[in-house]
Amino acid sequence: MFIAQAFKYEHSFWRYLVIPILFFGLMSLNYVAVEMLDLDVNEMMRQQIESKGSNRVLFENLLSFLVFLAGLLLWVKYVHKQPIKTLTTSREKVDWSRFWFAFTLVAVFNIGITVLDYYSNPQDYVFNFQWEPFLYLLLISVFLIPIQTSFEEYFFRGYLMQGIGVLAKNRWIPLVLTSVIFGGLHYFNPEVTKLGNIIMIYYIGTGFMLGIMTLMDEGMELALGFHAANNLITALLVTADWTAFQTNSILKDVSEPSAGWDVLIPVLIIYPIFLFIFARKYKWNNWSEKLFGRVKRPENVTIT
Template sequence: MIDFFHPHVGRNKHRHYILTLFFIIFILFVGSFGFVLLDDLLKGAAKNSSYQAIAELISIGIYSLLTILTLFIAANWIHKRPFRTFITAAPKFRWKLTFLGAGLVSASIIFTFSIAMLFTPENFIFNPVSIRVFLSFFFIAILTIPIFAFVEDIFFRGFLLQWVGKFFKRPLFTIIITGIIFGSAHFANPEMDMNPVVVGLGYLLFGMLYGYTVQITNGIEFVFGVHTANNLLLAFFFSYEENGMGTDLSVWTMEYSNATFLITLFGMNLLWYVALLVIAKKRGSALFE
């Protein structure tokens, strides 16, 4: 199979990646004016803070679609290669890997959060969630969160990974650098207020873990499934007060503690990763076809 890190189709010199980056920045800068206007309109029509958070999710989803369109245009016009080559080295999108990733991380989340709730129940506060608000959030999140996750994956672990890969023959250096960039891009997230060192280190390590998983699977499909299911389940069921989405949108609010955070974040990611390695060893190359 073709090496996803080093595509050999189309135009892939540094100047093409630089031009694509500036094209993305320009389009998103122009689009940001519309994003701000749309966000203000939607939030102005919202009844309360919960609906304002839902409105923001809609705005982010639309802005993410613009980003995907920009990358699609750049792939075809600047790089002269199929948009698919930023996603996978396979001839077509491998949905089975996406569903496998989503299934493994879902099982990992259920297991690790059950353990955390068993041993540290004081850190989980049940929310009397409004069914109407929750269902509104549920349907909007189902539509928008996968789009946002796809944008992050295709940019950091598609476009950027392939560009950085031009500097290094060994994937390890590419994985480390793109993982650091991915993690650093999340340092402005509200969750960093909980514990900048622990949370920041988690972002960096799992940015690298996602990159290494892309190397194993030769595309972003599996990681996209992991990323999407992770974000959806945490948004629906477990939220920190610092997450910026509001705590009355999820079933439980979590009070931060280093123990709970380490058990849930590191535990759940370790489980799905080990499961992937075991399945890959048993199935061999057939898993990635």
């Protein structure tokens, strides 16, 4: 139902090419420039933070997502002639209670895990809290991090999920492709340089988690809440010199990072628990059909 809604609007193939070509082209140009000029991205980030401060750097980096999100939604509305509601959910209206349930669940979990690790391994953290910088960080994060995560969700779990779904006419191909591409884009994060390629299991696994939530729930509300809480709480709670979000957070992780079996714990244990909670609360059923079934064009709807 969620994917099949796209059949009701302007869904010809070329319309689904323009935005991905522009976005992935921009990402590719950025990567090529870094490689050709042999730039040290981490060193550039460090110099920017020293010069401007971490809050300003974060603000400037997040501001581009406001443009990305506005561009995507305007394209959907005026080129696909599709209401944003149908890009968000198959329900009669957006269910914000779902968003807030997922947001609260992830926020409480992340805060709990961070507090537990802080008291279990106090040598790995320093208290980084300063009132004024933190308040600026709070304002920037509350307003712009949900914009960043919303763009990623609308682009991957909304736009590409529906676009690939109407082309492939099934559910599993868009699930796999959007999850792998979503995870693959995180390859350019500084965490990969520091921890190694094994961290890609986490990123791609997160893509699958969000995609499964969207398909099983026939809407993006849970994925939007989940993603927003994960990035927002992380930015406010803990920073490190080797992460994508270097902020004036409450704590700073000063431990020597490493990645091993702990990378698999979220994917193999924590994410299935989250899915179980959502499945029980929202009475998900017919998993095989919703994840692997055909996407059928509604009757009396023609390809445009």
